[in-house]
Amino acid sequence: MRPYLPVILTALCLAGCSGEKQQKPRxxxxxxxxxxxxxxFTDDLEAVGTALANEQVVLSAPVTERIEALNFADGGFVAKGQVIARLAVGQEQAELASAEATALQAGQQLQRIQSLKDRGFATGATLEQQVALSNAARANAQLARASIGDRVIRAPFDGWVSLRTVSPGAIVTAGTAIATVSDISRIKLDFTIPETRLAMIRTGMPIKAVSAAWPDRPFNGTIATIDPVIDPATRAVKVRAILPNPDKALKPGMLLTVSVMARQRxxxxxxxxxxxxxxxxxxxxxxxxxxxxxxxxxxxxxxxxxxxxxxxxxxxxxxxxxxxxxxxxxxxxxxxxxxxxxxxxxxxxxxxx
Missing domain, CATH: 2.40.420.20 (conserved putative lor/sdh protein from methanococcus maripaludis s2 fold)
Structure with a gap:
């Protein structure tokens, strides 16, 4: 019996400890x-859009001619009507002077024939012929002035001009780009949404756009236009939103993530x-x-x-x-x-x- 006494005591001790643990409350x-x-809650439509200038135009040379002057700085602001570039007009100036002289002479001859007709010394046919010659001479003068005007390139609206790629003295061919003028006072943002979500949007809805350049700054705008035609290849519709851009932070060509706040509940x-x-x-x-x-x-x-x-x-x-x-x-x-x-x-x- 004595050899088993330690085992019995150990078992009793473990049993007592186990009971104590079971009684401890949680x-x-x-x-x-x-x-x-x-x-x-707001149902948002997520899309990716491309920023476009409010207005943008590439000003090109209308004829093959030499550039006499460029009147803009790289990336500078130009006002509507400001002269951007002047092409050489020496030949056109000479043609204008000749046409004006011919028109003046024809006009004077018309006055003389009119006077003779009034006194009965000229026929009606002679008068009509001189009227035609006078009109043709004036038309030639106007054509020469228009040719000179085509060689003066002006900004069609207020905007910011691109970096210069040509220099004074260079001979440019017809269609050569001289400058790009962009109005970025506001930005057009074009993006597409699936055809199945078309019922969730309408013009005037608010949107929020974020660019990689300004990740912590959302740009707010509204939907201005929904394309009436759905692309049959992608089954998507193009949407255009307008974003105010008073500090010119957004640039044409930027990629923006768009969130359309379509429905609130x-x-x-x-x-x-x-x-x-x-x-x-x-x-x-x-x-x-x-x-x-x-x-x-x-x-x-x-x-x-x-x-x-x-x-x-x-x-x-x-x-x-x-x-x-x-x-x-x-x-x-x-x-x-x-x-x-x-x-x-x-x-x-x-x-x-």
Whole structure:
């Protein structure tokens, strides 16, 4: 009997310790709750768009000629009507002088024949012939002036001019680009959306655009035009929005991420931390009489740190927002702000530590 005494004592000791552990109450979990309320949610359409100038034109040489002067600085501002470039007009000036002289002579001859006709010394046919000659001479003079005007290139609107690629003295051929003038006081933003989302947008809707150059600065604008024709290859429709650009931060050619605030609604919501996933199902813990009840819910979109709740709960119910990981269905909880005197669920009378 004596050899087995240490084994018996050890077994009794372990049994006593095990019983003591089983009797030790669990601490009541501390949680934070808030009532379920309605929140504004927005259905957004995401797209990628390209920035375009409000107005943009490439000014080209109308004829093959030598450049006499360029009157703009690289990237400088030009006003409407300002002379951008002058082409050589020596030959055209000579042609104009000749045409004006011919027109003057024809006009004087017309006056003389008219006087003779009034006195009966000239026929009507002679007068008509001279009228035609006088008109032709004036037309030739106007043609020479127009030819000179074509060699003076002006800005068609206020804008910013591109970097210069030609120099005075260079001979340019007809169609050679001399400068690009861009009005970027506002920006046209073109993007496409799927045909299936066409019913969600309309002109006047607000949009928000973000560029890689200014990632922390959203640019707000509105939809101005929706293309009436859908591209049959992509089944998408092109949309054009207008963005104010008072500080010229946006440049034509920029790639921007577009968010269209298509539809706004009020729905019940909870913080993202309140939602627990189990496979394809979602749950929240509703607190009633200090008891947490695991409740299945239907969820919608996530926005600004909150989850849209479509079913399973009612407005005003208290949902756990902090301490969800400590909970199981039916457990008694202690609320933030309570004194540390909550009773454990087994009724032992010992407060949670």
């Amino acid at each position: 601490a009541v979990p501390l949680v934070e709750i808030q009532p379920i309320a309605a929140t504004s 009020q729905s019940l919501s909870v913080p993202e931390l309140s939602v627990v996933g189990d496979g394809d199902e979602r749950f929240v813990f509703i607190v009633e009489d200090r008891t947490a009840k695991r409740t299945k819910v239907g969820t919608g979109i996530r926005q600004d740190g909150r989850v849209e709740i479509l079913s399973g709960v009612k407005p005003g119910q208290k949902v756990v927002t902090e301490g969800v990981v400590k909970l199981t269905d039916g457990v008694t909880v202690r609320l933030a702000g309570d004194k540390n005197d909550a009773k454990p669920k087994d009724g032992s009378g010992k407060g949670a530590r």
